[in-house]
Amino acid sequence: MAEMTGRALLVTGGGRGIGAATARLAARQGWAVAVNYTANSLAADEVVRAIRAEGGTAISAQADVADEAQVLAMFAKIDAKLGRLHGLVNNAGVVDVTARVDEMSVARWRRMFDINVIGSMLCAREAVRRMSTKHGGEGGSIVNLSSAASRLGSAGQYVDYAAAKGAIDAFTIGLAREVGGEGVRVNAVRPGLIETEIHASGGLPDRVRDLKHQVPMQRGGRADEVAQAIVWLLSDAASYTTMTLMDVSGGR
Numbered sequence: 001m002a003e004m005t006g007r008a009l010l011v012t013g014g015g016r017g018i019g020a021a022t023a024r025l026a027a028r029q030g031w032a033v034a035v036n037y038t039a040n041s042l043a044a045d046e047v048v049r050a051i052r053a054e055g056g057t058a059i060s061a062q063a064d065v066a067d068e069a070q071v072l073a074m075f076a077k078i079d080a081k082l083g084r085l086h087g088l089v090n091n092a093g094v095v096d097v098t099a100r101v102d103e104m105s106v107a108r109w110r111r112m113f114d115i116n117v118i119g120s121m122l123c124a125r126e127a128v129r130r131m132s133t134k135h136g137g138e139g140g141s142i143v144n145l146s147s148a149a150s151r152l153g154s155a156g157q158y159v160d161y162a163a164a165k166g167a168i169d170a171f172t173i174g175l176a177r178e179v180g181g182e183g184v185r186v187n188a189v190r191p192g193l194i195e196t197e198i199h200a201s202g203g204l205p206d207r208v209r210d211l212k213h214q215v216p217m218q219r220g221g222r223a224d225e226v227a228q229a230i231v232w233l234l235s236d237a238a239s240y241t242t243m244t245l246m247d248v249s250g251g252r
Helices: 017-028 041-053 068-082 106-131 159-182 207-214 223-234
Strands: 008-011 032-037 058-062 085-090 140-145 184-191 245-248
Touching: 008 017, 008 068, 017 032, 017 041, 017 085, 017 223, 032 041, 032 068, 041 058, 058 068, 068 085, 068 106, 085 106, 085 223, 106 140, 106 159, 106 184, 140 159, 140 223, 159 184, 159 245, 184 223, 223 245
Parallel strands: 008 032, 008 085, 032 058, 085 140, 140 184, 184 245
Antiparallel strands: none
């Protein structure tokens, strides 16, 4: 187990998939991790137990990232339990069932942007208020989860999801420029076809298998492979890296 750094990290949507893999890897590298979840407390608690079993420090932290009051309460809990925040992984996100744009509802779009975009911006706002030297912080690192969909568009499946991730790309660039002189680095990771539960939630549990022929590496990725990129961007090893949109997509 790495020596504890005392630095607190929040991973939103940390109970499963890429978020869970990131939380566990970050803990192994010395971060004290807050594992956020919306409703599935059992999954988040399992990640916390796994981290503690390896000698790490972790807590679970419930909040719907699209709800400002819940987010503020979550950050207050982290302040009290883990101390000043030094890292944020904006991983929480949703897809919906596959559809064309002319079949989609406004309610679907609002949910998509409330969680995937406004939720990430809200958590980033609170993180900057704690990390930025302008606010008395010691600096830190924010990693936003975008997607290769922001480049590809996801026609016929998830155009709204792709558009939300395009917004995350733009947000990453703008925020990185805004706080780069205040000790805060902001980057995004854009996963491609990754073997996680999110595909089933969109009604396509076999999506990776069905589309892997489009990937130059001829396979889907694993959550732990994406986590490696995220945790590197969080770390001091990436001290001169900001405003980067890093593709982890097997060349797709």
